[in-house]
Amino acid sequence: MAQQIPAPVPTAAQFANPRPVISTEYCAPYSIILAVVKKLMSVGNFDVIDTNSTVIFEVKRKLMTLHDERVLLDDAENPIITLREQRMTAHHRWNVYRGKSKEPNDLIFTVKRSEMIQWTAKLHVFLANNTEEKMSRETTFGNALIGKDNYKVTIRPNVDFAFIVALIVILEDMNHISERDEKAIGIGVAVANIGLTVAGVEPLVS
Structure with a gap:
């Protein structure tokens, strides 16, 4: 089954090439809005839906594992x-692999906090071929006004929306996006060799 592409959102500005x-x-060649909906009575499990309430992704937390793990599934429940x-790291590091793999050859990117103690949700992202973890420049991921349970993400055209969802999942775990908080926070991401503002986050009004 082909991957469900989210419904378009009208926009004036578009990136010329996919990122x-x-x-x-x-x-997608157009701006899209995705809603991140937390599942009741569970921790770390989400549905990601588009403006037509179509499920685009599902996030499942693996239980009974030494390391904290999440799997991002497509609409046919195939692992993406x-x-x-990574336990015992000062900057709260996550590794992201293709499919269900955890092999080094299948590593796509690594995410870590920019500082051990920080008041804004600022991440550094290193692609797998960036073995020395050098940053090109830091860019804005967006500004967030986080609601109690669910929120929506507006993603610019030609930006990898599965990548953005992965960052949201990691931010959730880092407790920068908390179901107990309702406040404006800054979300920054520095991605080596990718310099662009990619998304904004705000509460989902049901």
Whole structure:
């Protein structure tokens, strides 16, 4: 079954070329809005839906594992990526792999906090071929006004929306997006060799 592409959102500004991190399959030529909906009675499990209430992704937390893990599934429940936290790291590091793999050859990117102690949700993202973890420049991921339970993400054209969802999952775990908070926070991401503002986050009004 082909991957469900989210419904378009009208926009004046578009990026000319796709900016894939996970796959060009997740780079729509138009701006899209995705809603991140937390599942009741669970921690770390989400549905990601578009403006037509179509489920685009599902996030499942793996239980009974040494490392904290999440799997991002497509609409047919095929695994797209596995997100795995590295324990005992000062900057709260996550590795993201293709499919269900955890092999070094299948590593796509690594995410870590820019500082050990920080008041804004600022991440550094290193692609797998950036072995020295050098940053090109830091860019804005967006500004967030986080609601109690659910929120929506507006993603620019040709930006990898599966990649953005992966970052949201990691931010959730880092407790920068908390179901107990309702406040404005800054979300920054520095991605080596990718310099652009990619998304904004705000509460989902049901």
